Amino acid sequence: MEVTALTTLATVAAVLLTLASTRIAPDVILMAALAFLVIIGILTPGEALVGFANPGVMTIAVLYVVAAGLKETGAIQWVAHRLLGQPKQLRQAQLRVLLPAAGLSAFMNNTTVVAMFIPAIQEWAGRLKLPPSKLLLPLSYAAIIGGTCTLIGTSTNLVVDGLLQTEKGVALGMFDLAWVGVPLVLVGGGFLWFFADRLLPNREGVLEQLESAREYSVEVSVEPKGPLAGKTIQEAGLRNLTHGYLADIERDGRLMTAVPPETDLRAGDILIFIGAPECARELRRIHGLKPANGDVHKLDIAHHHRCLVEAVIGPDFAGLNQTVKQSRFRSRYQAVILSISRAGKRLPGKVGAIKLQVGDTLLLETGQEFVEQYRYRKDFLLVSALNDSTPPDFRKAPWALAILGGMVATSALGLLSILEAAFLAGGVMLASRCVTPSKARRYVDLSVLIVIAASFSLGAAMNKTGAAAQIAQWLMLADDLSPWLALAMVYVMTVVFTELITNNAAAVLMFPIAMAVAEQLGVSFMPFALTIMFAASASFMTPLGYQTNLMVLGPGGYRFTDYLRLGVPLSALVAITALALIPMVWRF
Structure with a gap:
């Protein structure tokens, strides 16, 4: 193997190791690798930056604006509240979570879907006396699987489609993936419906733990002629208590929250401490403070200022x-x-x-x-x-849903490409004021786009230096290796990469390897490309493999073992179903 191929493999290995073992931002790591490959001459600047001009990457960027319009108008909540309903049993409630989550994530970013559903399900579960731990992890898994049904369901699908367009001249249609994605939803959703109740614990989330979190508040006032008036909080020694801490100051009828230590105390200030009951006894020892409003009482979480x-x-x-x-x-x-x-x-x-x-x-x-x-x-x-009683403005929610439907329809009917349809939908979202330009900018996740685009440089280097072909050769355990077995190996490698690093980076790194495997076997590359799409989204075994899994960790009160208990059998089911169906739809 040539020096350039060895250098490329060493760079890829260093990127994987750094992503998996450090807290350095992924976009920084990938951009550093891109710069290194350019500086040492393996890639030209044009080759290294090709990812930034990829249609898949640009489509993802524009879809952030579409998702912003749906979120800002409360369109997801508007749909969710109509579909969740008032089930009387846990099994019915799980079905009412699984179906809308999978359906909505097929047409928009699943992270947005899960973020909008979490508070709605928490409030809904509390009202129905259902444990949120039985609902939130199935929500994440359903959103992940639902994203495999359409080309715009996940950014991974768009990334691989962009690679197919630039390198193979093949463009997938909006619903081409549905031949495998819909069966995956049925199989995976059915498993979750039948077994999530048995495999997941009945555990409290953070909201249910509030009653035992910090149960008491203690209110004291600053004596007008005492030694504390005029001193800062730090100087008064109020930042280093053993049994509580200063949360708020009530001054002239106004509540000051999260007060910094340099805040001056004034005579008559009411200081609100949060902590254990012993906090009151500790405060009585401080000269210059006197009890206010009855001294100790239960923390009132509905305080209108908080x-x-x-x-x-x-x-x-x-x-x-x-x-x-x-x-x-x-x-x-x-x-x-x-x-x-x-x-x-x-x-x-x-x-x-x-x-x-x-x-x-x-x-x-x-x-x-x-x-x-x-x-x-x-x-x-x-x-x-948690206690936000302000209802969203749903007046434009039907408009936002109509724009999304128009984007899907024009692309599915072949009237416009997905990129063109996304551009049109994003423009209409802005023109109709479903989202303002300033908020749309905030929704565009530049770090994710940089990670995806910079990952293309690693794939280009692996192709150019022959490193991808070498890895493919190592995977060929025998000259007469079955394409089915090779497909399974590519699937497993992609899943492992996805659990270690981001799903998009895993897809970009595996694409040249999969193409080289198909070439060496003398079979069609399409089954291998589609395998990467589905495998890169099949992250169910850890909370760190996929963002939505981490998002439900705290709200559902989950532990790492909960992901293994439910995620391992689900991963096996999804893998078997995908590997059985992909070669039937896209022949070797």
Whole structure:
């Protein structure tokens, strides 16, 4: 093997290892690999940047705008509330979750679908007295499987279609994948319907754990002639209590939330501490404070000034592996952490001393603007207000759904390509004010687009240097290897890559290898390309393999073993079904 091929393989291995074992942002890693391949001369700048001009990548970018219109108008909630209904049994409730989740994710980004369904299902499950742990993981899995039914169902499908267009001159239709995707929904959805209740635990989510999170609030006032008036919170020694912490200050009838330590105390300020009952006894020892409003009482979560927010920590959170205090969470986000849940359990002890990890679910008390400010940021995977009583404006929801339907119809009938239909739908969303241009920009996930586009450079280098052909040769255990067995090997490799790195990067890396395998076997490349599409979406065994799996981790109160218990048999069923059907639809 030539030096360039060895260098390319070493680069790919380094990228995989770095993605799997570090917290460095994937877009940074992939762009560094792209730059390295250009600098050492393996790729020309034009070859390295070809992914940024790929039609699949551009289609994904435009579909973010379409998804923004659907989300901003509350179209998903509008549909969800009509389909969820009032079931009397858990089995009926699961069916009412599985069907709309799979159906909606076939036509829009499944991350958006799951993000919109989670708060709706939490409220719905609480009203019907059903455990959210029986509903939220099936929601994620149904959305993943539903995305395999159409070309626009997942970004992975569009990426592989873009590769087929640029390298093979083949373009797939909107519903070409349905021949395999619909049976997968029936098989996978049927499994979830029959076995999710038995295999998933009856466990509380973060909202149900609130009652035991930080049960008491203590209100004290600053004495007018006492020693604390005029001092900052830090100088008064109110930031280092053992049994509680200062959450809010009520001053002149106005509630100040998440107050920073440099805030000056004024005579008559009412200080609201949250903590264990011992907090009151601790505060009595501080000279200059006196009880206010009866001293100790249960924490009133419906306080009209407060906004309770649930947030799931994402891989880009700035304070990973730091304690809450070290991360300066309060001053950075202007929010107070009431409780932290991990692996389905509330973490005991002092909140400020807990180290934050990916997937931790935080129960926050903050201002009303927090949700809007951080909903589009990458610090958190999910941000939702728990006591937000403001109903969405559904007036344009039918318009948004009609635009989506028009995009699907014009593409399915062959009137426009998927990219052209997406451009038209995105433009109409903006023109009809279903979403404003400023909010549409926030929805476009540049980091995901960069990861996908930069991944193309690795695939191009593997093709150009012969590294892909070499890997394909290693996979050929015998000269007379069956195409079915080769297809299964490609499927398994793609699933492993997907669990380790992002699904889109896995698809781009596996594409040249799969094409080389097909070439060496002398068979059609189409079954192999479609196998990558379905395998890259089949991430059910870990919460980290697919974003929607991580999003339901905290709200459902799940542990890693729950994903294995339900995900392993589901992965096997999906693999068997896909590998049996793909060669029947796209012949070798």
